[in-house]
Amino acid sequence: MKSTVFVVTCEHAGNRVPKCFSNLFVSAKTDLHSHKGWDIGAIEIATYLAQKLGVSLFRFDYTRLLIEVNRSLDSPELFSKYSKELQTDQKQYLIDTYYQPYRKSIEYRISDQINSGHRVIHLSIHTFTPIWDGEGRNVDIGFLFDEARLLEKKFCTNWRTRIESITNNYFIVHNQPYAGADDGLTTFLRTRFLESDYLGLEVEVNQKFKFDQRLEISDLLHRSIIV
Numbered sequence: 001m002k003s004t005v006f007v008v009t010c011e012h013a014g015n016r017v018p019k020c021f022s023n024l025f026v027s028a029k030t031d032l033h034s035h036k037g038w039d040i041g042a043i044e045i046a047t048y049l050a051q052k053l054g055v056s057l058f059r060f061d062y063t064r065l066l067i068e069v070n071r072s073l074d075s076p077e078l079f080s081k082y083s084k085e086l087q088t089d090q091k092q093y094l095i096d097t098y099y100q101p102y103r104k105s106i107e108y109r110i111s112d113q114i115n116s117g118h119r120v121i122h123l124s125i126h127t128f129t130p131i132w133d134g135e136g137r138n139v140d141i142g143f144l145f146d147e148a149r150l151l152e153k154k155f156c157t158n159w160r161t162r163i164e165s166i167t168n169n170y171f172i173v174h175n176q177p178y179a180g181a182d183d184g185l186t187t188f189l190r191t192r193f194l195e196s197d198y199l200g201l202e203v204e205v206n207q208k209f210k211f212d213q214r215l216e217i218s219d220l221l222h223r224s225i226i227v
Helices: 019-025 042-053 088-115 150-166 185-190 211-223
Strands: 003-010 057-059 118-128 141-144 172-174 198-206
Touching: 003 042, 003 088, 042 057, 042 118, 042 198, 042 211, 057 088, 088 118, 088 185, 118 185, 141 150, 150 172, 150 198, 150 211, 185 198, 198 211
Parallel strands: 003 057, 003 118, 118 198, 141 172
Antiparallel strands: 141 198
16 A cells, blocks of 8 residues: 655745846735735645645745746736736746746656655645635635545545544635636646545635634644544
């Protein structure tokens, strides 16, 4: 039986802007510091889980408003309203310098682990704004996975059950506030690796939680992981 290893990533860890592109964001201060610019609090959760699981953390610290590393190259969301008017060569520079190195490093790590005989559980850590289009989101924690991949579904079902056996303080749902099979890094990686070798899971935590609560959730997520 294959042993299981974890890979932890955080695609929206920060809202940094490279100096060479700072002119694009002169009027974007509000967006940069909001959920539009990054996943607020996600890096804290990702860092905690990576440390507790004893694995390196893959983190992308530049704002998603520059280039969205959690989207495919043909996605209309790859570049934001601030970067979509860049020249073709500048966009290619962003892809070659930021997008591809980040995604390829994760793919290579997963491939190495699988080639070494392991099964990989990829935890991609995100947070989401509690208000979207003027409506509140009645979700505390979301586990996102591909419904067609039964091992992913089973893992998330068991994970959720274990958390709920510890506490009922959090409303946990599957494939909310987004669908786990939507365009994203885990969705791409499922095309690269067999289900028996790779489970791609996104963990979404509501941004309404403050620092202490995020640490509590991080600890809860870790304590309830059983493979």
